[in-house]
Amino acid sequence: xxxxxxxxxxxxxxxxxxxxxxxxxxxxxxxxxxxxxxxxxxxxxxxxxxxxxxxxxxxxxxxxxxxxxxxxxxxxxxxxxxxxxxxxxxxxxxxxxxxxxxxxxxxxxxxxxxxxxxxxxxx
Numbered sequence: 001x002x003x004x005x006x007x008x009x010x011x012x013x014x015x016x017x018x019x020x021x022x023x024x025x026x027x028x029x030x031x032x033x034x035x036x037x038x039x040x041x042x043x044x045x046x047x048x049x050x051x052x053x054x055x056x057x058x059x060x061x062x063x064x065x066x067x068x069x070x071x072x073x074x075x076x077x078x079x080x081x082x083x084x085x086x087x088x089x090x091x092x093x094x095x096x097x098x099x100x101x102x103x104x105x106x107x108x109x110x111x112x113x114x115x116x117x118x119x120x121x122x123x
Contacts, residue, residue, distance in 0.1 A: 002038050002039070003038055003039050003040045003102070003106075004038045004040060004042055004100070004102055004106065004108050005036070005037040005038035006034060006035070006036060006037070006038070006042065006073075006098070006100060006110035007034075007035045007037050008032065008033070008034050008035075008098070008110060008111070008112050008113065009032070009033050009113070010030050010031065010032045010033075010094070010112065010113070010115045011030065011031050011115070012028050012029065012030040012031075012094075012115055012116065012117050012118075013028065013029050013030070013031075014026070014027075014028055014117075014118065014119040014120075015027040015028060015029055015084070016119075019119070021090065021119075024088040024089070025086060025088070026086065026087045026088070026089065026090050026092075026117075026119050027084060027085075027086050028084060028085050028086075028087065028092075028117045028119075029082055029083070029084050030082065030083060030084070030085065030094065030115070030117075031080060031081070031082045032066070032080065032081055032082075032083070032112070033078055033079075033080045034071065034073065034078060034079045034080075034098070034110070035073075035077070035078040036073035036074065036075050036076065036077050036078070037075075037076075038075060039075055040075065040102050040103060040104070041072060041073065041074050041075065041102065041103045042072075042073055042100045042101065042102045042103070042108075043070055043071065043072045043073070043100065043101050043103075044065060044066060044070055044071050044073075044079075044098050044099070044100055044110075045064070045065070045070060045098075045099045045100060045101055046062065046063060046064050046065065046098070046099040047061070047062065047063055047065070047066055047096065047097075047098050047099070048060070048061070048062050048096045048097055048098075048099070049061040049062075049094055049095075049096040049112070050094070050095055050096050051085055051087070051092060051093075051094045051117075052092055052093050052094075053087045053088055053089040053091070053092040054087075054089035054090070054091040054092060055088070055089055057088070061096075066081055066083070066098075067081045067082075067083060069081075085117060087117060090118065090119035090120065091116070091117065091118050091119070092116075092117040092118075093114050093115065093116050093117060094112075094114065094115060094117060095111075095112055095113060095114035095115070096112045097109045097110060097111050097112055098110045098112065
């Protein structure tokens, strides 16, 4: 097992009550689970999201922590949070990475796999 192994999964949900399609405003909530599957503790320092809408327009979002926190995860621990994104199209996707640091000072990145933002159920 690796010293540093961070597993990330995300699920999104369209928010019709907050959206306004006639104004090209589609609101999505997404819940991210960050799990430390390594053998050493690590802290999430920052985030870098790449959000792409159906027109191919890209927004990049960078910042410290997530939802105002910089969670410190012991091996086997997980942190879950919910945030949101607003797109001008009913479809899009997000991916990115978290900047992490181990208790020994080792800096590393944790990849956030791409996930879809969709306002309709796909069967």
